[in-house]
Amino acid sequence: MAHGQLKLPVLQNWSCHHCGGCCREHLIAVTPEEKRRIEGQKWSRSDGLCTEEPIVSGPGDGRYYLAHQDDGACVFLDEQGLCRIHARFGEAAKPLACRLYPWAFHPRGSRITASLRFSCPSVVRNLGPSAEQQRADLQKLCSEVIAGRNTDIAPPAVHGTETVDWPDFNRFVEALDRSLQDDSVCFTVRLLRTLEWLRVVEQSEFSSVRRDRLDEFLELMQELTRRAQPDNDLPVLRPSRLARILFRQLAGQLARHDTAVLVRAGWTARLQLLKTILRLSAGAGTVPRFPEPASVVAVYGRLPETTVTFRQLEAHAGGRCEQIDALFERYFRVKIQGLHFCGAACADLSLVDGFHTLALMYPVVLWLARWRAACSGRSKLEPEDVQAALATADHNFAYSPALATSGAKNRVRQLAKMGQISALCGWYSL
Ligand code: SF4
Structure with missing residues (x-):
């Protein structure tokens, strides 16, 4: 189903202020394609990665997750609270789940509507440019999220x-x-x-x-x-x-x-x-x-x-x-x-x-x-x-x-x- 313009929240601003919270609190699911991409980035312990486990692993049913450090932080989180994948290869190289947070996109009839998770303190404090100012980036992100998904669903x-x-x-x-x-x-x-x-x-x-x-x-x-x-x-x-x-x-x-x-x-x-x-x-x-x-x-x-x-x-x-x-x-x-x-x-x-x-x-x-x-x-x-x-x-x-x-x-x-x-x-x- 073709969707019109993305519907954005009217009151909300946001940008990441690098508190590192989401990288410590979420289990990051990655697709088989993202797994291959991350493994192809050739990470090793000499890059500062603190884990004995494989960087990406899963229960064997086609689902994969990023490994965590002993304190629960994502294996790629560095001492400054920044992402090593982002630092070395740029934002686009990160898994979609990391790039999506704290946004969420939901079908709403002929349109897709955007919401935010207030578990991010920058969302709570309304910090950063308005959602409207980020429209072009959000539209791109939304297209990635809904690609291949059936969005033609009945209303609740x-x-x-x-x-x-x-x-x-x-x-x-x-x-x-x-x-x-x-x-x-x-x-x-x-x-x-x-x-x-x-x-x-x-x-x-x-x-x-x-x-x-x-x-x-x-x-x-x-x-x-x-x-x-x-x-x-x-x-x-x-x-x-x-x-x-x-x-x-x-x-x-x-x-x-x-x-x-x-x-x-x-x-x-x-x-x-x-x-x-x-x-x-x-x-x-x-x-x-x-x-x-x-x-x-x-x-x-x-x-x-x-x-x-x-x-x-x-x-x-x-x-x-x-x-x-x-x-x-x-x-x-x-x-x-x-x-x-x-x-x-x-x-x-x-x-x-x-x-x-x-x-x-x-x-x-x-x-x-x-x-x-x-x-x-x-x-x-x-x-x-x-x-x-x-x-x-x-x-x-x-x-x-x-x-x-x-x-x-x-x-x-x-x-x-x-x-x-x-x-x-x-x-x-x-
Ligand atoms: S919780 Fe929000 S501000 Fe903190 S690192 Fe994640 S996206 Fe950035």
Whole structure:
């Protein structure tokens, strides 16, 4: 299928600032052709490569991965945090997976849309030229990514088994995007209004509401929810005990960090993970220490080894400000415009289930930010706490297999059914 112009996120800037994080945190898959190319580059230990293993190997089923150093870093990462392949042969010689990160491309009807992973701290901090300024390079990269892939796919369901065609599905996506833009109210109110609006969408059928009539319906529903949710007047509804247990389990899954070192640790690491999940479910006493990704440590420094209690994280934090609201608006809109929250990009979730999952990132990130602030001896949030928490949690959003299981999907549906997603968003925003 021929695709028109690439759709780019409107608010986002990016360039790599060489924190070295992604080269320490990701297992890099290479194609057989890339394997041959890298082997043809004739690397040896005299080039500074610290590994006894083959540079590229695989389990024998046609998949191949780059080797890692003992500390988990990619075998090609040098002492200055730079890539040896890039330094010697130029960027084009690197595997596609390395050149792609942190971009992601997804089919969206007759177009391909671009999104970004906020696990890269430069994406979180919005550093570099705008996506639009990089259009020519991105178009080339996108062509490489989609080459040979079937991009002529059906749109995700709107909810349950309710489907529409791409032009109408895009109407829902644009309505979601608009719903989060109203900067006359704080981001929490925009999010609560959107959740309320989606509750109506979830109860509706669209077989006879198409095109212009669908626009009218969506606009009318948004207007009604705007009126029902007073400006900046947040309902303070304490989430139920069950909702907080499910929420902490989700937060634990989003905060975990499965690096090559952890994978090698085998059962010890799994046992540790199980203990963490049990402590998070209990939610009493001290909070288990969450891993700090290499990119987050490189940019924000390592947190002090302080004991933080669950009670501290339940106390209202304060410190939310326009800068934090702007970060969340950019994050949500990049994920929505880039279709990075539903369908093939996110565990085949419907638009409604996908948005519920995305909405839960808001309280999770604020909760992890509270933990970071508490580790630093503060009760009030700083924008950097939220940035670092977002970079930590987005590593897993839409990528962790643990979050794509039916158990994880049911957890989100259960929270939505109990009306607790809004309660969690409101409660942890205070
Ligand atoms: S995490 Fe981002 S800034 Fe850091 S090396 Fe990777 S792409 Fe560059």
